Structures are given as C-alpha cells and as structure tokens.
Amino acid sequence: MERRISAPLSEEVCKSLNAGDNVLLSGIIYTGRDAAHKRMIETLQSGGELPFDIENQIIYYVGPCPAKPGEIIGSCGPTTSGRVDKFTPALLKKGLKGMIGKGERSPEVVEAVKKHSAVYMGAIGGAGALMAKCVVKQEVIAYDDLGTEAIHKLTVKDMPLTVIIDTKGNNLYKTGKEKYKSL
Amino acid sequence: MKTIQYDKIVNTVAKMCIDANCNLNSDIRTAIEQSEKCEKSPVGKDILQKLIANADIAAEKQVPICQDTGMAVFFVKVGQDVHIEGGSLTNAINDGVRKGYTDGYLRKSVVKDPLNRINTKDNTPAVIHYDIVEGDLLEITVAPKGFGSENMSALRMLKPADGVDGVIGFVLETVEKAGPNPCPPMVIGIGIGGTMEKACLLAKQALTRDALTHNSDEYYANLEKELLQKINKLGIGPQGLGGTTTALSVNIETFPTHIAGLPVAVNINCHVTRHVTEIL
Numbered sequence: 001m002e003r004r005i006s007a008p009l010s011e012e013v014c015k016s017l018n019a020g021d022n023v024l025l026s027g028i029i030y031t032g033r034d035a036a037h038k039r040m041i042e043t044l045q046s047g048g049e050l051p052f053d054i055e056n057q058i059i060y061y062v063g064p065c066p067a068k069p070g071e072i073i074g075s076c077g078p079t080t081s082g083r084v085d086k087f088t089p090a091l092l093k094k095g096l097k098g099m100i101g102k103g104e105r106s107p108e109v110v111e112a113v114k115k116h117s118a119v120y121m122g123a124i125g126g127a128g129a130l131m132a133k134c135v136v137k138q139e140v141i142a143y144d145d146l147g148t149e150a151i152h153k154l155t156v157k158d159m160p161l162t163v164i165i166d167t168k169g170n171n172l173y174k175t176g177k178e179k180y181k182s183l
Numbered sequence: 184m185k186t187i188q189y190d191k192i193v194n195t196v197a198k199m200c201i202d203a204n205c206n207l208n209s210d211i212r213t214a215i216e217q218s219e220k221c222e223k224s225p226v227g228k229d230i231l232q233k234l235i236a237n238a239d240i241a242a243e244k245q246v247p248i249c250q251d252t253g254m255a256v257f258f259v260k261v262g263q264d265v266h267i268e269g270g271s272l273t274n275a276i277n278d279g280v281r282k283g284y285t286d287g288y289l290r291k292s293v294v295k296d297p298l299n300r301i302n303t304k305d306n307t308p309a310v311i312h313y314d315i316v317e318g319d320l321l322e323i324t325v326a327p328k329g330f331g332s333e334n335m336s337a338l339r340m341l342k343p344a345d346g347v348d349g350v351i352g353f354v355l356e357t358v359e360k361a362g363p364n365p366c367p368p369m370v371i372g373i374g375i376g377g378t379m380e381k382a383c384l385l386a387k388q389a390l391t392r393d394a395l396t397h398n399s400d401e402y403y404a405n406l407e408k409e410l411l412q413k414i415n416k417l418g419i420g421p422q423g424l425g426g427t428t429t430a431l432s433v434n435i436e437t438f439p440t441h442i443a444g445l446p447v448a449v450n451i452n453c454h455v456t457r458h459v460t461e462i463l
Contacts, residue, residue, distance in 0.1 A: 035300065065250045065290040074288055075241070075250040080331045080364050102422065103331070103364035124230060124422060125331065125366030126453050127237040128250040147302045148290050160233075162226075162424065173363050176425025180224060181418030183355075 002160070008056035009097040014119045017163045019170035023121070024158040029058040029100070031152040033079055036143050037087040044090060051142030051151055054091060058098035063148035064138075065128070073135045073154070075128030078102040081120070085109050092116040100161060104173060113165050120165035122172075134159040185262070185319035187463050189269030192321075195461055196279020199325045200255060201287035203457040204247045207238035210394040211370070211456050214431040218368060227426030231368070234421075234454055245287075248455050249366075252289040253327030255280045255309040258388060264319035273311060276323075281305040292330075312384065326391050326458040332365035332451045338383055341445040350375060350447050351410060357449040358414050358430070363423020365451045368431045370394055371414065372450040377438035379446055385436040386450035391458040394432035407433045431456075 005013055007027030017023070030052055032040070040050055061081050065074025081101030088099070089112035097118050102125040105113075113120055123131060137155035144150050164172045212235065219231040241248040257276055267275065284291055284306040293307065294300040337357045341349045354373060361369070374385025397404035410433045420426020431454065440446065 063250060063290060063292070065247050065252065066288045068244075068246060068288045071244075071246070074290070075247040077250050079251065080334065082364065102366060104362055122363075122422065122424070124233055124237075125363075126249045126455055127233055129241040129244065129246050129248060130233060130237040132246070133240070147304060148292070149302070162422075172425075173423050176224075176226075176420065177362075177418040177423070178425075179418065180420055180425045180427055181416070183413060183416035183418075 007058045007098070009058060009119070010056065011097070011117045014097055014117050015167050017119050017166055019163050019166045019172040019175065021163040023161050023163065025161055026157045026159070027155070029060050029154050029156060031062050031064070031154060032059045033061050033063050033149050034083050035146045035149040036151050037084045039143060041087045041090055044094070050094070052153070055095035056097045058100060059091070059096060060154065061099065061101035064152065073132050073138045075132050076135060077128035077131050078123040078125055081105060088112065092118050105165060110165055110169055110171065114167060114169045117167045119163060119167060121161040122164045123159070123161055131159070184264050184266055186266045186268050187321055189267060189275045191463065192267070192272065192275035193279045193282060195463060196276055196323065196325065197283035197286060199323065199459045199461055200280060200283030200289065200327065203325055203327055203459040204252045204287065204289055205241050205245045207241070207248055208456065208458065211431065211454065212238060214394050215368070215454065218428040218431060222421070222426055222428045224420055224424070224426035226424050227421040227428060230421035230424070231428065247289055249329060249453070250290055251292060251329035251331060252284065253329045253457070254293055255306060256326045256328050256387065257309055257311040258314070258324040258326070258391060259311060260314045260316045260322040262316055262318040262320045265321050276309055276311055277307045280307050280309045321463040322460065323463070324391055324458060324460040329453055329455065332369065332453045335361035335365045336450045338379065338446070338448045340379065341447055343443070343445050345445060347406065349445070351413065353447055354410055354449055355413060355417070358451070359417055361451055362419055366453040367419055367423055368421055368428045368454050370452040370454070370456040371410070371430050371433045372452065373433065373435045374448040374450070375435060375437045375446070376440035377446060381438055382446035382448040383450070385438055386448035389434035389436040390450055390452050390456060392434045394434070394456065398435050403435045403437060407435050
C-alpha cells in the first residue's frame with residue numbers, strides 16, 4: 001500500500017515514515033550529484049549562499065538525459081548516493097530533509113539523518129524511462145556549465161519511492177537482505 | 184582487400200549507440216522474466232515487473248532505458264584485408280559516438296581529465312579495444328558501460344594455491360560488497376587468467392556474451408551455474424531491498440596464465456547490460 005507524501009517535507013512527516021514504506025511523492029524537488037555537491041559545499045565553506053533555500057527540501061541524486069523534442073525531461077533514474085556522502089551531513093545541518101537515490105550511505109550520513117530527523121528514499125535504479133514519466137516540469141536553476149550535473153528544479157507527481165533509512169536509523173538494505181539470505 | 188568508407192563507420196556507430204541504449208537486449212529481457220517468476224520477495228517481484236515496464240517505455244519512445252548511457256566501450260575486430268578510406272578508424276568511431284550521443288539525446292557522461300573534471304559534452308573519447316584478425320570484415324561491438332556498476336568491480340591477484348575456492352570467495356565478496364549500488368539484478372563478467380590487464384579485459388568481454396549462454400568449456404559452464412546459485416543466496420535481491428534475484432547471469436572467460444599467478448577480475452554490470460554488434 002503506497003502512501004502519498006508531498007515535497008518539501010516537514011519534520012513531522014519525516015518522523016512518521018518507516019524504512020520499507022512505499023510512498024508516492026509529489027511536489028518540488030532539486031537534482032544534485034557529484035559536481036553540484038562539491039560546488040555547494042565549497043560555496044558554504046567560503047561563506048556564500050546555496051543556489052536554493054534548502055530548508056525542508058529534497059535532493060534527488062540524478063543526472064538526467066537531455067529531453068527529446070516534445071518531452072519534459074530525458075530518462076532520469078537515481079545515481080549511486082554514496083558518492084556524495086562526504087558532503088551530505090553539512091547539507092542536512094543546513095535543513096535538507098530528504099534524499100532520493102540508490103545504494104548504501106556511510107555511517108556518518110546515517111547518524112546525520114537521525115540527528116536532523118531526515119529521510120533517505122530509494123528510487124528504482126535503471127528505470128530511468130519510468131521515472132521520467134513522473135516529472136511534470138523541469139528547469140535548470142544553477143550550475144548550467146555542469147551539463148547533466150547542473151541543479152534542476154523538478155516538479156514531480158506520484159514518484160514511486162521506498163523509504164530506505166528512516167529517522168530512527170533503520171536501514172532497509174540491512175533488514176531486507178537478512179530476510180532472504182540463505183548462504 | 185575491401186575498402187570501407189569513414190562515413191559509413193561513423194553512421195553505423197551512431198546508430199549502434201542509440202540502439203544499445205534504448206532497446207533492452209532480448210536475452211536480458213528473457214532472464215528478467217524468468218527471474219520474476221521465481222523471485223520470492225513480493226517487493227522484488229514488483230521491481231522486476233517495473234524493469235520490464237521501463238524497457239517497454241524506452242523501446243516505444245526510443246529513449247534510454249537508464250539515464251546513465253555510459254562510457255562507450257568498443258571491441259573491434261579488424262580484418263587484415265580491410266582498408267579504411269577517408270580517415271582513421273579510431274576517429275571514425277569517436278565521430279560515431281559524438282553523433283549517436285547527440286542525435287539520440289543520450290547523456291554525455293565523460294570528463295576530459297580524471298582529476299580536473301570538465302565534461303567533454305559529447306561523450307568522447309570512447310574506450311576502444313582492437314583485435315587484428317584474418318579476412319576482410321570489420322566487426323564492431325559497442326557496450327556502453329554505466330558506472331554505478333563499474334565502480335563496484337574489482338581485481339585480485341590470487342595465488343595458484345587459492346584455486347577455484349579462492350575464485351568463488353573473491354566473486355562472492357565482491358558482489359556482497361557491491362550490494363544495492365550497481366542496481367541489482369546484476370550481470371557478472373569474470374575474467375580468469377592472463378596478466379593483470381588481460382583478466383580485466385576478459386571480464387569486460389564476458390559482459391558482451393549472451394546472458395542465456397554458458398562457457399563452451401563444461402568445467403567453466405558449471406562454475407558459472409554454481410556461482411549464480413550462490414550469488415542469489417546472498418539475499419541482496421532486486422535493488423538491494425532483499426530477495427532471491429541478485430544476479431541474472433554469470434559469464435566467465437579465461438586465458439592461459441603464468442606459473443606464479445591466478446589473476447581474477449570481476450566486472451559488474453546492471454540489469455541493462457548493453458551491447459550491440461555490427462559487421463561491415
């Protein structure tokens with residue numbers, strides 16, 4: 001059974017989500033991957049402002065394909081989240097509430113997720129054409145020079161996600177695997 | 184002696200890049216469908232169904248199956264009696280990649296330098312492996328490689344005394360460590376033997392083999408089956424959320440090696456496992 005949630009996320013909604021929950025997300029989210037994260041952190045370190053107000057927002061780790069004529073966006077499935085682990089605690093501290101990606105997070109990120117009552121959700125990796133159907137609007141709002149790695153503002157509707165790490169620190173990758181391990 | 188025009192290679196390569204990225208190979212599709220029937224996790228079953236639905240949308244709209252349209256890897260067999268007219272073969276392949284990734288709205292994922300990371304904006308250069316063979320044919324295979332799975336690949340120089348148990352242990356350790364990162368269900372390419380770089384090349388080549396076939400040597404065919412069974416007992420499952428489908432196929436390729444060595448390379452691929460071959 002899927003639960004509908006909307007972005008930006010409130011702390012209350014985050015706390016009500018549990019690892020393993022299937023959700024359908026609608027609202028505004030921001031894209032960011034390796035190069036954009038590096039630049040955002042360098043900006044913060046030099047005393048600058050982030051290119052968008054990150055309070056209660058969700059970052060989707062994705063580098064979309066270019067849109068074909070007549071399409072809103074190209075294929076846009078999640079990229080491996082672990083590559084931005086180094087930068088994530090600082091963004092959570094600034095108010096980031098949700099992350100969408102795929103793959104394991106570092107113990108530091110899990111701790112920061114707990115501390116700031118945030119949530120890490122997984123999208124289906126390799127299902128980029130399916131994910132593109134959930135994007136109803138998109139625009140590049142920063143770092144255009146980074147090509148696919150620029151920060152896009154996406155409006156999504158009913159994006160199917162699974163809660164991987166919740167505010168309690170539960171991790172679906174651990175519990176799911178244990179359940180089916182037979183070696 | 185056969186003459187092949189530069190432009191013909193460019194156009195063929197461009198089409199191949201688009202085809203490989205938008206159309207899921209039939210062997211992989213069959214493997215996913217078969218796994219879906221056996222998958223014990225309801226969540227896993229649902230994900231496998233969504234992967235098929237995703238492939239259908241991609242084929243219908245001719246958009247990439249996955250947004251990571253990869254670094255373009257080529258295996259090229261050049262007949263000794265082939266003459267390329269109008270430019271070099273390497274330039275023709277790179278021009279084809281440039282054209283295919285632009286015309287096909289594929290993602291440009293290549294940076295010019297590994298440390299000073301500026302995107303080349305046309306997905307070149309490609310990684311090209313040449314083999315000179317007899318005859319007057321030019322056989323081109325493109326295998327666009329995504330890096331979610333490439334990053335989880337590994338090489339180990341085992342000792343001859345480690346034997347087959349050492350190989351099995353290393354493969355399982357690598358897959359377990361990869362976990363959810365390479366978008367399971369995975370396809371596992373394994374290269375055993377040769378030298379350090381030869382083992383890696385064999386592992387990459389193994390990923391271009393039909394996922395429903397086995398090594399022609401019975402010993403290695405059995406090892407492929409044993410490894411697939413063991414990998415699917417790790418519990419990782421589709422997307423790493425738990426289940427009995429962690430890998431769709433294990434492909435092993437081997438080469439003679441040195442008396443002192445047992446190189447083993449494990450190249451992990453995601454469920455997309457793209458490869459297209461054309462003969463000119």
